[in-house]
Amino acid sequence: MATKTFPIEAGHIMMFARSIGDPNPVYYDAEAAKKTEAGGVIAPPTFVQASAQFDPDYGLRPKIGQPWFGSGKNPTGVQRTGGGGGGGGGGLHAEQHYEYHRPLRAGDVLTATTTPGKTWEKQGRRGGTLLFSESVTEYRNQNGELVVTARSVGVRPSKPVEQQPKKEENA
């Protein structure tokens, strides 16, 4: 079980909404948002995924002074030793589920508590053996109220996912 603090900042919500192509003023315009049912700036439904920014141990962010596996002088900055945090591009996101208990507002400070779920194996249609693993994160606000429950399923294929024929021209 891991617990992290996640401050919900208005500028962060604005950038996140832009990145998903959502121009809804309720995500960036405090005055306009006041007049809506939300009553103020809220975060989009998938925003809690950005809690990764506040996770000091998050594996998919370059860290100062540490090797990074993306390209630089060479196609990869580190040679893979296998396993760990999606490093080397092995892990993919298979499923994501949210339950919303109350609106997530700019100014809230969430505490995220993650518990590992089950793991299972499956023969993939296109990717050899697939190893699935699940985690459940509860996000509570500064008043201890449950805001969002997130269940995430990751998959680690034994080889890169093969492309459907039509997609090959799309590279």
Add this chain to the structure above:
Amino acid sequence: MALSANELKPGHTHTARIVEDLKRTQIVQYAGASGDYNPLHTDEIFTTKVAGYPSVFAHGMLTMGMTGRMLTDWVGDTRLTKYGVRFTSQVFPGDTLDATATVKNIVERDGQKLVELDVKTVNQDGVEVLSGYAEARVD
């Protein structure tokens, strides 16, 4: 602007084009905002030469986020109670995606009317890239 239970029937659909010709830069934007800097999404050299994919591809969560816009534009702000998806195919730069919500049922729980929706997003070839469900409070 919320939906009214009286006006919803099972089988009703709502569709929106959530992205046209997805740009690599938008994927970079999402990496920066979400904090997921996996090079598979932004680093063409790593992705093609080391990971063995034909090109960088979008975060599944970018597709879920864009599909979420279709939902919140339709059901209204703060109305979603559940939203869950499976990522069924990869989304690549250049893809154009259409997201559809289909009314499955209208239910009542603790005196609150809710609409249950099937959610699906397809690319320009008709390939399903995301499949899931949502539930929202309605008036």
